[in-house]
Structure formats: C-alpha cells, structure tokens
Amino acid sequence: xxxxxFIQDNxxxxxxxxxxxxxxxxxxxxxxLVLWVPVGVLITRSEKWAxxxxxxANTIFCIxxxxxxxxxxxxxxxxxxxxxxxxxxVLYAMMPLVRNVYQxxxxxxxxxxxxARGMGMNYWRILWEIQLPLATPVxxxxxxxxxxxTTGIAAIATYIGERxxxxxxxxxxxxxxxxxxxxxxxxxxxIAIALDTMLGxxxxxxxxxxxxxxRGH
Amino acid sequence: MIELREVxxxxxxxxxxxxxxxxxxxxxxxxxVFVGPSGCGKSTTLRMINRMIEPTSGTILINNKxxxxxxPDRLRxxxxxxxxxxxxxxxxxxxxxxxxxxxxxxxxxEKIRKRVDELLELIGLxxxxxxxxxxxxxxxxxxxxxxxxxxxxVDPPIMLMDEPFGAVDPIARNYLQDxxxxxxxxxxxxxxxxxxxxxxxxxxxxxxxxxxKGRLVQYGTPHEILTRPANEFVSDFIGxxxxxxxxxxxxxxxxxxxxxxVAREGELPEIGRLxxxxxxxxxxxxxxxxxxxxxxxxxxxxxxxDEISPQSLMQKAxxxxxxxxxxxxxxxxxxxxxxxxxxxxxxxxxxxxLAGVITLSAIRKHSCRKEGE
Numbered sequence: 001x002x003x004x005x006f007i008q009d010n011x012x013x014x015x016x017x018x019x020x021x022x023x024x025x026x027x028x029x030x031x032x033l034v035l036w037v038p039v040g041v042l043i044t045r046s047e048k049w050a051x052x053x054x055x056x057a058n059t060i061f062c063i064x065x066x067x068x069x070x071x072x073x074x075x076x077x078x079x080x081x082x083x084x085x086x087x088x089x090v091l092y093a094m095m096p097l098v099r100n101v102y103q104x105x106x107x108x109x110x111x112x113x114x115x116a117r118g119m120g121m122n123y124w125r126i127l128w129e130i131q132l133p134l135a136t137p138v139x140x141x142x143x144x145x146x147x148x149x150t151t152g153i154a155a156i157a158t159y160i161g162e163r164x165x166x167x168x169x170x171x172x173x174x175x176x177x178x179x180x181x182x183x184x185x186x187x188x189x190x191i192a193i194a195l196d197t198m199l200g201x202x203x204x205x206x207x208x209x210x211x212x213x214x215r216g217h
Numbered sequence: 218m219i220e221l222r223e224v225x226x227x228x229x230x231x232x233x234x235x236x237x238x239x240x241x242x243x244x245x246x247x248x249x250v251f252v253g254p255s256g257c258g259k260s261t262t263l264r265m266i267n268r269m270i271e272p273t274s275g276t277i278l279i280n281n282k283x284x285x286x287x288x289p290d291r292l293r294x295x296x297x298x299x300x301x302x303x304x305x306x307x308x309x310x311x312x313x314x315x316x317x318x319x320x321x322x323x324x325x326x327e328k329i330r331k332r333v334d335e336l337l338e339l340i341g342l343x344x345x346x347x348x349x350x351x352x353x354x355x356x357x358x359x360x361x362x363x364x365x366x367x368x369x370x371v372d373p374p375i376m377l378m379d380e381p382f383g384a385v386d387p388i389a390r391n392y393l394q395d396x397x398x399x400x401x402x403x404x405x406x407x408x409x410x411x412x413x414x415x416x417x418x419x420x421x422x423x424x425x426x427x428x429x430k431g432r433l434v435q436y437g438t439p440h441e442i443l444t445r446p447a448n449e450f451v452s453d454f455i456g457x458x459x460x461x462x463x464x465x466x467x468x469x470x471x472x473x474x475x476x477x478x479v480a481r482e483g484e485l486p487e488i489g490r491l492x493x494x495x496x497x498x499x500x501x502x503x504x505x506x507x508x509x510x511x512x513x514x515x516x517x518x519x520x521x522x523d524e525i526s527p528q529s530l531m532q533k534a535x536x537x538x539x540x541x542x543x544x545x546x547x548x549x550x551x552x553x554x555x556x557x558x559x560x561x562x563x564x565x566x567x568x569x570x571l572a573g574v575i576t577l578s579a580i581r582k583h584s585c586r587k588e589g590e
Contacts, residue, residue: 115304118269118377119318119367120294133308208308210351 003186006179014168018187021164024154028086029147032093037139039094040101041127054099061095065153068092069160085157092153093146100142104135133208140203144196151192155184165191219243219266219375219407224275226261235261237431238275243424245374246405252418253428253454259411262428263377266409267296279375294321297368297376297406301383303360305352305367311337312348315367322371336366341396358389365397369404378410382417394420415455419443419462427451439466460584464548472583473544473565473573476501485527489518499562499574502534509564509571511535541566548580 007014043050060068068091072084108131116126132139155166168184171177219242226236236258243249251259264270266277268289277284284292305314312333319329334344340362352360361382368376382390394417401408412418418425419439427435427442427450435447443463446452455462477497480488482504492500492515501512511534519525541564542551551563561577 109302109304109307111300111302111304112306113304114269114302115298115300115364116306116317118267118293118298118300120290120292120321121317122290130306130308210306210308210310210353 002179003183006183014165014183014187017163017165017167018191020162021151021154021166021188021191024082024085024089024157024162024164025147025150028089028093028150028154031086032090032097032146032150033143035090036094036097037101040098040139041105041132043098043102044105050102054102057095057098060091065092065156066159069157073160080161082162084160085154085162088157089150089153093150096142096145096149100138100145101135104138104142105131107138108134134211136207137203137211140199140206144199144203147195147199148192151188151195155188218245218278218280219409220278220281221262221266222276222278224262224265224272224277226258226265226270227273234273234431236265236272239431239433241426241433241436243407243409245407247423248401248408248410248421249424249426250410250412250418250422251426251428252412252415253434255413256430257428258431259413259426259428260379263379263409263411266375267293267298267377269293294318294371295373295375297373297378299364299368299376299378299381301380303364303384305360305363307352310349310351311342311355311363314352314363315370317367318370332370336369339369339400340366357385358393361385361389361393362396374406376406376408378408380411380413383412383414390417397421416462416465419465427454429454439463461549461552464552464580464584467548467583468544469542469546469548469551469563469565469575470544472548472579473575474579476564476571476573479503479571481505482527482531485530488513488530492518501564501571501574502531503571508569509541509566511537512540512562512564514560514562540564542575543567544572548583551575552577552580 039053043053063071065088068088069084072078072088073080075084078084078087105127112130112134113126116130121129154162154164155169158164158166158170165184165188168180168187172180172182172184221239221241224236224239225234227234239258239262241249251262253259261270265272266279266284268284305311306317312330315333315336316329319332324332333348337344337347342359342362347355347359347363352363355363361384365381368378382393385393398421410418410421412421422439424437425435425439425442426433427447429450435442435451440463442451443455443459443466446455446459452459478492478495478500480491480500480502482502484491485502488500492498499512499514501509504510513530513534517525517530517533537558537560540554540558540560540562542554543566555561555563555577563575564571565573565575
C-alpha cells in the first residue's frame with residue numbers, strides 16, 4: 001500500500017517526470033524515423049554500403065547505454081541535458097530501425113519488382129507503391145522495438161540531467177527509498193507496455209489488406 | 218516489327234558472351250518463340266528488347282526505331298510483359314493489378330474500370346467475383362491469366378512473355394496455351410515468347426528461334442525446323458519423334474474425307490451390301506437421334522458380312538464409341554487415338570455431328586509427302 005501512497009503524495013512531481021519522459025521519447029522516436037527510415041531505404045541500393053552502415057549500427061548498439069550517455073556529455077556542443085540524451089537515443093534506434101527497414105524492403109519478392117519494372121514503373125513508384133507497403137510488417141516490428149527500447153533507455157538519461165521517471169529510480173537508490181524505486185520502474189514498464197499495445201493495434205490498420213487475406217476467406 | 222542487329226551481351230565479370238552477335242527479325246503480328254536449353258541466352262535476349270538488360274553492343278529496332286532513343290520506362294509501358302513468376306502485387310486487388318499500366322498512362326477512372334472488366338471477361342474470369350479479390354485468393358492458373366490480362370491492359374502491339382505458362386500444372390498449361398492461341402488469332406500482336414519446351418514452341422510459334430550457347434542456331438517456321446533441322450544440335454533438341462511432333466502442326470479437319478456410309482441399327486444385317494454400294498471401307502452406326510455411336514470396317518464384316526450376327530456386329534461397332542476425333546484435334550492426338558483403339562479409321566466430329574472420316578493411310582501419306590518436300 002505504501003507504493004500507492006507514494007504516488008498519491010507525489011502526483012505533481014510524477015506528472016512532471018512522466019511529461020518529460022514522454023517528450024524525450026517522442027522526440028527521439030520522431031528524429032529516428034526521419035533519419036533512419038531513409039537510410040534503411042537508401043542502403044538497399046548497395047550491398048557494400050548496407051554492410052558498412054549495419055556494422056556501425058550494430059557496434060553502437062553494443063555500447064552500454066550509461067557510457068554512451070557519458071560520452072555524449074563530453075562533446076562540447078551537446079553537454080549535459082536534453083541534446084545529449086536525444087543524440088544517444090537516436091543512435092540506439094539506428095540498429096532496429098535501419099535493419100528492419102533494410103530487410104523489409106530487401107525481402108520483397110524479386111519477381112514483383114521485375115514485373116513492375118517491366119511494366120514501366122520507375123524507381124520511386126516501385127519504392128512508394130510496392131516496396132514500402134509490402135515492407136510495413138517488418139518495418140513496423142522495428143518501430144515497435146524502437147519505441148519500447150527508447151522508453152526504457154530514456155530513464156538512464158536521468159544521470160545526465162534529464163528530469164524524467166528515471167529520476168525516481170536514481171533518487172530512490174541514493175536515498176534507499178524502495179517505494180520510489182519500485183514505482184519508478186513500474187511506471188516506466190507500464191508506459192512501455194501501453195505504447196507497444198497501442199502500436200500493435202495501429203499495425204493491424206496499416207498492414208495492407210492483401211497481405212492478410214488468404215484463400216477461402 | 219522487331220529487329221535485332223548483331224546484338225551481343227557480355228555480363229560483368231564474364232568473358233563468354235550470354236548472347237553472341239544475334240541478328241533476328243520478327244514480323245508484325247507473328248509469334249516468335251525463343252527456345253533452347255537453360256543458359257542459352259533466350260531470356261537475356263527477350264529482356265534486352267524492353268531494356269530490362271542493356272546490350273553490350275548491337276542495335277535493337279522496334280518499328281525501325283532504335284529503342285535506345287526512348288526512355289526505358291516509356292518504352293516498357295508500351296510493351297506487354299509477362300514472366301513465369303507472374304509478379305502480381307500481393308497487396309493490390311486483381312482490378313488494381315490490371316490497372317497498373319493504364320494508371321501510368323493516366324487514364325480516367327471510368328475508362329480503367331471498363332477496361333478491367335472487359336479484360337477479365339476476355340480471359341474467362343467473372344468480373345463480379347474476381348475484380349476485388351487479392352492474388353493470394355486465386356489459383357495458379359487464375360493468377361497466370363490475370364498476369365496476361367495485366368500485360369494486355371493498354372492493348373500494346375508487342376508482348377514479351379518469359380515462360381509464361383511454365384509454373385502451372387500440365388492440364389492448366391494446355392488450357393492456357395489454347396486460350397492464348399485463340400486470343401492471338403484475333404489480336405495479331407507481335408509476340409516474343411520464351412520457353413525451354415520444344416513442344417510448347419511448336420504449338421505456340423509462327424516462328425521458332427532455337428538458341429544454344431548465346432547463338433541463334435536456327436530460325437524458321439515450326440514446319441521448316443521439324444522438316445530440315447539445321448544441325449545435330451537442333452535434331453537432338455527436337456528429339457527422335459520429330460515426325461510425330463510435326464503431326465501436332467496439323468488438324469484432323471485438314472485430312473478428313475467424307476463419311477461415306479451411315480447406317481442405323483436396323484440396317485446392320487445388310488451392312489455389307491450398303492458398304493459395297495457406297496464403295497466405302499467404313500460404315501458409321503448412328504443412334505435414334507442421329508448421333509454417331511460407333512463404326513464397322515470391311516475387315517469386321519469379313520468380306521460379305523452376311524454370316525456374322527447383327528448382335529456381334531453391334532457389339533463391335535459400339536466398342537469404338539470413343540474412336541472419334543473433333544475436327545480441331547491435332548493429327549498427333551488422332552494418331553494416338555487410332556493406336557489406342559487398334560483401328561485405321563477415326564470418325565470425325567463437328568460438335569456432336571458426324572462430319573467425315575480420317576484414315577491412317579491419309580496421315581501416313583501426309584507425313585511422307587511433307588518429309589519429301
């Protein structure tokens with residue numbers, strides 16, 4: 001019951017943290033989409049570049065988040081706070097997004113592309129009307145991972161000055177306040193699960209109908 | 218008209234050309250079949266015609282215009298293209314798939330809708346039930362037909378077909394071939410058709426181009442190729458049964474003679490006399506409705522035919538109930554039917570009616586005569 005009391009007693013603070021958390025996640029995901037989806041599409045044109053870019057993405061993904069945040073802080077332009085947090089989160093999102101966009105576009109049936117090209121569709125039309133729609137299930141899977149992952153890692157940005165739900169955990173640790181730690185963890189987990197569920201529902205609407213129907217339906 | 222002049226294609230990183238100094242003319246309104254073993258360059262040649270592959274050297278002309286002068290996408294919009302894997306867009310309905318090229322041309326919606334329905338009728342699919350289906354809801358044969366309809370959407374004068382019926386089962390393939398021949402008789406499009414199946418080439422082609430190792434080995438009508446194979450490769454490729462294959466080029470109607478003697482069951486006792494009167498070697502038995510149900514030959518009635526009971530004659534005649542061929546049947550199948558029924562005669566049918574008779578000796582003379590040409 002102490003857990004609930006803690007929340008009741010600190011509603012304004014928790015709301016502030018939640019808001020900050022959401023805005024960080026939202027910006028990070030938006031920037032990631034704008035940046036990494038085109039990169040994922042672009043590298044489908046060259047095997048060599050695909051290997052390079054995916055290699056970089058994998059390497060970044062292997063860096064522990066705490067140290068990546070710390071490294072960002074040392075860069076003069078970034079410093080403590082939101083900029084560093086955003087850059088680090090966007091870099092983390094590179095792996096799931098670029099990889100899934102690349103694979104989604106790559107696995108589209110070659111004969112479909114061949115037929116489309118043979119009918120006179122140009123590169124952009126094929127990309128926009130065929131490859132991207134057919135890649136939506138895979139791209140969306142990457143997008144969901146990105147959102148959930150960013151929600152989690154965003155908490156760690158509290159150590160470089162972000163005032164978000166991660167702060168409940170870090171402060172709870174220094175003060176050894178169990179209610180604070182557990183509530184912070186539960187709230188973050190709850191947000192992640194809620195976002196994933198919402199995206200799951202959205203995915204059903206976005207995946208083209210023809211990919212879902214089968215013979216006899 | 219499509220003309221290839223000294224066309225060569227060497228793929229990157231290879232020294233042996235995939236297509237080697239190929240020259241070929243395909244007259245307007247004809248079907249030209251490229252045939253040969255795999256890796257012989259037939260598909261490469263086809264794909265160079267719509268610039269899916271650019272030749273290393275040489276010139277390709279369509280209606281005397283160098284295809285390099287046209288924008289590749291524009292060029293392809295004007296050429297129907299069908300591939301073995303069909304490549305229907307899985308996220309688009311049948312109607313949307315057929316509408317792709319009309320949409321590229323910017324046709325108004327109403328015109329596209331009409332054309333889609335017209336094409337679905339043409340290929341034998343019901344527009345009402347098929348139009349809004351997705352490709353995954355169709356059978357293989359239906360998909361292939363939609364693929365052909367899609368290629369014909371803007372009625373292009375030229376069609377390129379790369380093993381279009383290669384992925385469907387033999388029965389559906391035969392049916393699709395017949396349907397396509399029927400359509401082509403009306404459309405008279407200029408068609409390049411790739412296959413590795415010599416039988417399909419003989420059936421579909423006005424002309425056949427036989428490829429081997431990137432070179433054109435022989436180019437001619439099916440008849441020329443079967444009668445005078447240019448070299449050992451061609452005759453091996455055709456097979457030992459080339460005379461029989463040639464029979465696939467002609468139809469029963471080409472050799473049918475008049476039926477001569479037709480009798481009803483009651484006339485069986487006098488059948489010998491009737492046949493002698495009509496100077497006919499074969500007598501057809503018709504039922505009460507005038508439909509043919511069998512036949513007898515002079516051998517059956519043993520010279521006079523008077524000493525054999527009408528019942529056993531009846532039995533014999535009815536035993537050949539199946540020994541009839543439609544006028545459109547190819548001679549090869551008629552010959553097979555004769556062997557099956559162990560007879561030298563087949564009744565010729567026009568629908569349900571008796572239209573004449575075809576004999577083994579006529580087929581034999583026909584193939585000998587052609588052989589000696």
